[in-house]
Amino acid sequence: MKLPYLLTTLCTAVGVASSPIKITHANDTVNRPLVHLTPHEGWMNDPNGLWYDAKEELWHVYYQYNPNDTVWGLPLYWGHSTSKNLTLWDDVGVAIEPMANNSGAYSGCMVIDYSNTTGFFGEDVSPEQRVVAIWTYNTPESETQYLSYSLDGGYSFRSYSGNPVLENNSTQFRDPKVMWHEETQKWIMVVAKAQQFKIGIYTSDDLKEWTPVSDFTRGGYLGYQYECPGLVKLPVEGNTSAGNGSWVLFVSINPGSPQGGSSTQYFIGDFNGTHFIPTYENTNSIDSGKDYYALQTFFNSPDNQTYGIAWASNWQYSAFVPTDPWRSSMSLVRKFVLEEFQANPETKLLNIKSTPILDYDALGCAHPSNGKNLFITVGNPLQFSLVQGLFDFNISFSVNGSAFGGHEFADLSLYLRGGENKDEYLRIGFGANAATFFIDRGHTAVNWVHENPFFTDKMSVNNQPLTISNNSTISTYSVRGIVDRNILELYFNNGSQVSTNTFFFTGGNFIGSIDMAVGKDNVFNVTEFSLKQLSTGSH
Amino acid sequence: MKLPYLLTTLCTAVGVASSPIKITHANDTVNRPLVHLTPHEGWMNDPNGLWYDAKEELWHVYYQYNPNDTVWGLPLYWGHSTSKNLTLWDDVGVAIEPMANNSGAYSGCMVIDYSNTTGFFGEDVSPEQRVVAIWTYNTPESETQYLSYSLDGGYSFRSYSGNPVLENNSTQFRDPKVMWHEETQKWIMVVAKAQQFKIGIYTSDDLKEWTPVSDFTRGGYLGYQYECPGLVKLPVEGNTSAGNGSWVLFVSINPGSPQGGSSTQYFIGDFNGTHFIPTYENTNSIDSGKDYYALQTFFNSPDNQTYGIAWASNWQYSAFVPTDPWRSSMSLVRKFVLEEFQANPETKLLNIKSTPILDYDALGCAHPSNGKNLFITVGNPLQFSLVQGLFDFNISFSVNGSAFGGHEFADLSLYLRGGENKDEYLRIGFGANAATFFIDRGHTAVNWVHENPFFTDKMSVNNQPLTISNNSTISTYSVRGIVDRNILELYFNNGSQVSTNTFFFTGGNFIGSIDMAVGKDNVFNVTEFSLKQLSTGSH
Known part of the structure; x- marks a missing residue:
């Protein structure tokens, strides 16, 4: 079995020359976004x-x-x-x-x-x-x-x-x-x-x-x-x-x-x-x-x-x-x-x-990391760490539509887990059966998320493939995601559809790692996964 | 404090003369609906x-x-x-x-x-x-x-x-x-x-x-x-x-x-x-x-x-x-x-x-029960039992729009709980802040519900009141709900809007009781609540 080229250069946060005016309140304990505009108070x-x-x-x-x-x-x-x-x-x-x-x-x-x-x-x-x-x-x-x-x-x-x-x-x-x-x-x-x-x-x-x-x-x-x-x-x-x-x-x-x-x-x-x-x-x-x-x-x-x-x-x-x-x-x-x-x-x-629009010159992290043709099997997820609350990722993958049956739930999932408490996570991914992207923001210890009956956990986005093979068996897709403390923006297939959703973990439990997993072998080929850790320097 | 007229006549299931052809399989352990058409297999x-x-x-x-x-x-x-x-x-x-x-x-x-x-x-x-x-x-x-x-x-x-x-x-x-x-x-x-x-x-x-x-x-x-x-x-x-x-x-x-x-x-x-x-x-x-x-x-x-x-x-x-x-x-x-x-x-x-369309003459239960002006306060829900998987209910209520502030989540919720395991429940109700009905089908021990990323838990229905008082303070609403084992149909304000959702509890844990609760005192007046236990006689 040939091992694929894996992610090797995960950058760390570095300071930037000019930092914006940001005042952290004593009780500013939860995840205020860094590059999404918020009111001071x-x-x-x-x-x-x-x-x-x-x-x-x-x-x-x-x-x-x-x-x-x-x-x-x-x-x-x-x-x-x-x-x-x-x-x-x-x-x-x-x-x-x-x-x-x-x-x-x-x-x-x-x-x-x-x-x-x-x-x-x-x-x-x-x-x-x-x-x-x-x-x-x-x-x-x-x-x-x-x-x-x-x-x-x-x-x-x-x-x-x-x-x-x-x-x-x-x-x-x-x-x-x-x-x-x-x-x-x-x-x-x-x-x-x-x-x-x-x-x-x-x-x-x-x-x-x-x-x-x-x-x-x-x-x-x-x-x-x-x-x-x-x-x-x-x-x-x-x-x-x-x-x-x-x-x-x-x-x-x-x-x-x-x-x-x-x-x-x-x-x-x-x-x-x-x-x-x-x-x-x-x-x-x-x-x-x-x-x-x-x-x-x-x-x-x-x-x-x-x-x-x-x-x-x-x-x-x-x-x-x-x-x-x-x-x-x-x-x-x-x-x-x-x-x-x-x-x-x-x-x-x-x-x-x-x-x-995200100006990398205004942010820390000059050295993005990148991996190609990642090999993932059921029960053997890939794990990526060192992401710290603000990051930008891209995943490109293909789906083999002939590699699963009607009874087999075939998903490619990214579990974006809290750095301090991994039981809190966002799950995003693609369900091959429905040919649809999904988002689940319900896995958190914050009771409010569960108790508020309007805070919908599960969203989905149906999007057509970027490419389809001649015999319609192999389809390709891509997703770009930007996570900023308590908000996730997902851009599907170069932005032809978008899904923006806030999420709430316990205070300070910023997303710190990503697990990439599949529900069925030989359905997905992750052709590229890149990850940019970003920092505003002031935090 | 005057106690309201409470529900007194909760009917029990009775047999009916003619029963349809229904074959229960040995492994037919989960909640097959009784009056919703299903394929035999x-x-x-x-x-x-x-x-x-x-x-x-x-x-x-x-x-x-x-x-x-x-x-x-x-x-x-x-x-x-x-x-x-x-x-x-x-x-x-x-x-x-x-x-x-x-x-x-x-x-x-x-x-x-x-x-x-x-x-x-x-x-x-x-x-x-x-x-x-x-x-x-x-x-x-x-x-x-x-x-x-x-x-x-x-x-x-x-x-x-x-x-x-x-x-x-x-x-x-x-x-x-x-x-x-x-x-x-x-x-x-x-x-x-x-x-x-x-x-x-x-x-x-x-x-x-x-x-x-x-x-x-x-x-x-x-x-x-x-x-x-x-x-x-x-x-x-x-x-x-x-x-x-x-x-x-x-x-x-x-x-x-x-x-x-x-x-x-x-x-x-x-x-x-x-x-x-x-x-x-x-x-x-x-x-x-x-x-x-x-x-x-x-x-x-x-x-x-x-x-x-x-x-x-x-x-x-x-x-x-x-x-x-x-x-x-x-x-x-x-x-x-x-x-x-x-x-x-x-x-x-x-x-x-x-x-x-539901033909009561074809079903058991000739004696529906009914209560008016129910008195509910925070921490003191009303409980209704003896519902058994197939029932029809109506709730009419008024909302006092001046009785809560912007920080106070003011809901009227019905918790439809499993008869064997009360930790499994449907929550349906009305959020007065958003003036919107809600449904939450996510509280179940069935792992599939949590794991399937497309099985959305929380749905909502915005509907205008049946009546509004002259000074716009008091609004009235009604909901009819029909529960049939694993499916809930909700008819808002006499059917001007509808929400149909399946739900999945552990096998045999049919809904057996309803708790009616409020999140804030003096906002809701439940003017009428009626409940009809129904039975097909063959189960």
């Missing part, structure tokens, strides 16, 4: 106002923020974090405040008003920093859209004297996302008429006066209400007959998503300046996990690509997750493109491909 | 050929059947069961056989050819019994549509000499469902062009020659493929401006449903004899649970209402569930109507309301 939900400052080369993320508690509550603010690399985040304080204690500065977006269409900016404000926030002011009486603008590069904001700029005689009219539409030279807003299951589309020349032009009505899954719409044009990657690009309309729903609670769906179509016209009527999940809501994309980027971030939690249980003194993290920033996806042997579908 | 999947014989007053259910194994495999047959009451089932043997060992008599339907459009029937066959099966013949080369007809009331079938009657040069063309369209005096077939995400619509005068008239393309969730379509007109119940009725197109998807694996969605619209035109483009789940696939409706019924049945399993794990010597059961038969559903304060949606 208090409650966070939707990402807001995402923009990139080309002058300072700085990314800005704002978010729904309650500094007074670790659950949602009024008054609600916009918190604010910045990053040079989309990997390490600096908490830079509150950006927008509500005007009364029973009100909220609800979700919204930021645009760069380069040509000063609003008249808010003098020559002293660089065009790249002329940011205007368009957001929902929530009071007990109504939800209306407000403008605020910044003269200091996005740190402090002044309220426009003519607010509100848009009202609809409704308490359920929120989450404006605005873009500049080059073809019509107009500002375009999409905004949720939440409980009518409509996304209103409005146009403007100056962000102050808005004209309603159409509604997108009742598509996909409805749930209880629509929230947090987004409209972007994405390029189509790869050799394809699908054209240069298509428009994508994002719509979040909560509660009542098919996975349970909150999730983000999208539609693909055309946008003519006034109407979004879906190419087909089907809906799509941008992330199959339970923790990916209220996706928003950045206004501006250095490479004119589309980047976005989502709230990595779920309203079903977000108020109860065992973290302190903060609650919730964001997802990693992802780059989105369209690709043609072989949904089954007969049909290709346009599909969003997601790529996580 | 072997493997079962999709329901097929549902029809009602008005002459014999007999319901016929056929199903995908592998008598040679407890997993799916070729050759695949149509099994056959009948019932006088949709509650107790008689296994009456195989109805349709495939023509070769590497082929299958795949899913299809049955119609009654009252006026002998096919010419298959002589005067000796009563018009009510002139049944023709339209089904898919699957070979390694193709899937084509076949006719078989019965001269003995649906027990044995002859193959039409002109088969196939419809082909599409495809290996993925299956699951025909045919109805008689009165307005156009045509037979109408819907059939899945599975991997094109299309439902083909065909018309015919004689079931033998079919004309393609339209395709329904890419609606709702796509998953890997479309299967088992159905097209029916349902009445709209209640005082409504929504008209007398609407057409509903059912489409099953597998794998890749948003809940994981297989599920059934539906669309509401109009059908003009050739085209199905959705009123809106949104999709709907007919059942939020993990075990409700391949729904089919009956051809004919004594009251001209629409009744249907689904396969109560999921392709993700159906081959591995711990039952022997059979695998899978059907759901209960349900009656379907449309109703206007208050999806949120602003919008009513047309929605399918499902009502389970």
